[in-house]
C-alpha cells in the first residue's frame with residue numbers, strides 16, 4: 001500500500017486526486033493539507049475518518065510515502081522542500097514555480113536521495129504535443145505558442161507553455177526569422193520565453209488547451225491539444241505515484257516515467 005498526502009486537497013486538482021486515490025486499490029490517502037480546512041464536511045471532500053487534515057505546513061506530521069502537490073505557485077517550493085527533508089517523495093503539478101527554486105529542489109533531492117517528479121502537465125495529449133513540437137522545430141524554427149486556460153488560473157504563461165517554448169528553442173537548429181514588428185500596443189506580440197513568443201488566453205468555459213503554430217515558406221503546421229476535463233491529468237498522476245517511490249532524483253516531465 002502506498003500512503004499519499006495531498007497538498008491542496010480542497011482545490012479542483014486536489015479533489016480529482018483524492019477521488020483517484022480512493023478508487024485505486026494500492027493507494028491510501030493518509031493526509032490532506034489545505035488552508036481553510038478546519039471544520040470542513042469530510043464527506044463533501046471525499047475523506048474518510050482516518051485521513052489527517054492539516055491547515056498549515058508547520059502542523060504536518062505524517063507517515064506518507066508520497067506528497068502530491070496541486071497548490072499555488074507561492075507555496076509549492078516550501079511544501080516540496082518539507083516533503084524531501086522528511087523523506088516523502090514529491091509528485092508536483094503546481095505550475096509557476098520559478099526556475100531557481102526548481103533547481104534548489106533538484107539539488108536537495110539528490111543530496112537526500114529522495115526522488116520525485118515535477119510535471120508541467122500530467123496529460124498525455126500535452127506531453128505528446130511537446131514531443132511533436134520538439135520534432136517539428138528541427139524543420140520549422142519559426143514558432144509561436146498560444147495557451148488557453150480557465151479564468152481562475154493564477155499564473156501566466158502556463159507551465160506547459162513555458163516548457164514547450166524551452167523545448168522548441170533547444171531543438172531548433174537554426175535561428176528563427178525575427179520579425180521587425182513594432183508593437184503599437186504593448187504586449188501585442190505576447191511574451192518572450194527562450195526566444196519563442198507565448199500568448200496566454202484566459203476565458204471562462206476553457207479548461208487547459210495549447211496550440212503551437214509553426215510557419216515556413218509557403219506552408220504552416222499547427223499542433224493542438226485540449227484538456228476538456230481535469231480527469232485528463234489523472235492517468236499521469238496515477239502513474240507517477242508508484243514511479244517515484246524508488247527514485248533518487250527529482251525528475252522534470254512526465255515523459256521520464258512513461
Ligand SMILES: NC(=O)C1=CN([C@@H]2O[C@H](COP(=O)(O)OP(=O)(O)OC[C@H]3O[C@@H](n4cnc5c(N)ncnc54)[C@H](OP(=O)(O)O)[C@@H]3O)[C@@H](O)[C@H]2O)C=CC1
Pocket residue numbers: 007008009010011012013014033034035036070071072073075079092093094095096119120121122123233
Ligand atoms: N501539472 C498539471 O498537469 C496540472 C497542473 N495544475 C496546476 O495545479 C495547481 C492547482 O490547480 P487547481 O487545483 O486548478 O487550483 P485550485 O485553486 O482549485 O486549488 C489550489 C488549492 O491549493 C490550496 N492552497 C493554497 N495555498 C496552499 C498551501 N500553502 N498548502 C496547501 N494548499 C494550499 C488552495 O486553498 P485556498 O483556495 O483555500 O487558498 C486551493 O484549495 C495550479 O498551479 C495549476 O496550474 C493544474 C492542472 C494540471
Ligand SMILES: O=C(O)C1=N[C@H](C(=O)O)C[C@H](O)C1
Pocket residue numbers: 095096120121122149150153154157158159160161207208209
Ligand atoms: O492551471 C491549470 O489548469 C493547468 N496548469 C498547468 C500549466 O500551467 O501548464 C497544466 C495544465 O495546463 C492545466
